[in-house]
Amino acid sequence: MCLAVPTLVKSIDDHEALVEIGGVSRKISIWLTPEVKVGDYVLLHTGFAISVIDQEAAEETLRLFEEMALEDDG
C-alpha cells in the first residue's frame, strides 16, 4: 500500500513530469515535490512523486556497506 518505486524524471511540464520506469515512460504528478528537477530520481507512489531521492546519501550508504565488508576481511 505504501509502495513507492524510484523513477527517473525525464521532463517537467508545470505540475506534471514524464518519468521512466523499467524502460516505460509515463506521466506523473509532481505537485508534492515542487523542488524536483530533470535528471532527479523520485519515489513514485500512486501516480505522485512523494520525494526526491538523495543520491549522495544513497551512494554513501553503499560505500559504507563496502567499507564494512572490507574491514571484516581485514
Add this chain to the structure above:
Amino acid sequence: MTTKPGQKGIRFIDEYRNTELSRRVIERIYRRSTRNIHLMEFCGGHTVTIARNGIRQLLPPAIEMLSGPGCPVCVTANRDLDRAIALAHERGVIITTFGDMMKVPGSRSSLQEAKAQGADVRIVYSTLDALQIARGNPEKSVVFIGIGFETTAPTIAASILQAQREGVNNFFVLSFLKLCPPVIKALLDEGEVKLDGIVCPGHVSTIIGSHPWEFIPRDYAIACVVSGFEPLDVLQCIEMLVAQIESGERRVEIAYRRGVKAEGNQWALKQIDIVFEPCSALWRGMGEVPQSGLCLREAYERFDAERAFEIDPGPTIEHKGCLCGEVLRGVKRPTDCRLFRHACTPEHPVGPCMVSSEGSCAAYYHYGADL
C-alpha cells in the same frame, strides 16, 4: 557494482539486493547479537521483504521478528468496509478504489461482489484517475475510497485541492485514512507485546520524517530505525537496531537515508493539513484510537462522502475464527490461526490479512514463511 542509468536493472533498487553484501550484514548481526530480543516490523511492505527473502530464517534464533499493524487494507474495520460497500449500491454512485480493497470481505460481501451485483466499482491506480472519472461522468457522484497512511494522505489531499481548483463538484472522498504514530503508541500502551526495537515504516517517514517516532525511545525505551524496502535495507536496519540494543542506547535512526529526511516532506504535510484534521479512527484489532485518523476539514466538507450521503451499512458482523486482529497486534502469527491455509486462502480469504498483498497472512502463505 552500482547500476548506472542506461544499464540493465533499476537504479536505487538493484544495488540494495546485493547477495554478497547482505551476507556480510548477516554475519555482523550474528557477531553482535548476544541476547534474546523482539523486533517489530510495523509496515506490511517490510513483512513482504522479510518473507520473500527468508530473512526471518537467516537471522540468529535470538532475534524474533513480529509483524505489526502497518497494512492499511488490513486495519480497515468491517464497519468501514460495510460503509464503502453500502455506498457502492447507491444509485448514481461510481466507487473508485485501489485494487487491494476489491476482495476484502466486509460483514456480508465485498466491493467485488457488489460489482458483480451491478454496482459501478472501478479500480484506479491514482486519486487523479478517480478525479478524471469524475470529470468524464458529471451526472454521477464519483467516490474515492480513501484508505492509506501518511504516505497516501497527501495524494488524496492533492486530488481534493485539484477538484476544488477546477470546480469538479461530483468528486467525493470517503476517508479511512489513518496515522501511524498514534497506533504504535496505542499498541505499546496496551502492553501485550514486549518490544526491544521497531523497524519504522520507510515511506510513511518519507512524508512525516523521523521526529514523530522520538516518543518511542524516550517514553518506552525501544530502539527505532527507519528502513527502506529492499533486503539490504531491512538487514542494515536490523543491524542498527541490534547495535543500539546491545550498547544500551535507545534513539531514532534513519537507515533509509536516500528516501527519508529527518524533517520529512514539509510541503506534503502542509497539503494534508490544509484538507484534513486528525480525528478518532476505528482499527481492526485495535478498536477506536483517538487522533489516529484523518477527516476532511469543514472548509472541504463538500468533498466529504460522509456528509454528502446517508450511509446505512447495517449491523457489523465479525468473521468467526479469524485472528487478523491479533495478527495485526503482533500477538499471534498467521500460523496460529486455525483458518490459515484451510478455510482462509488468497482465493477465498476470510480476513483482510489474507487479501492484501502485504497482509501478514498473504506473505506467510505466498512465501511459505511457515513451512
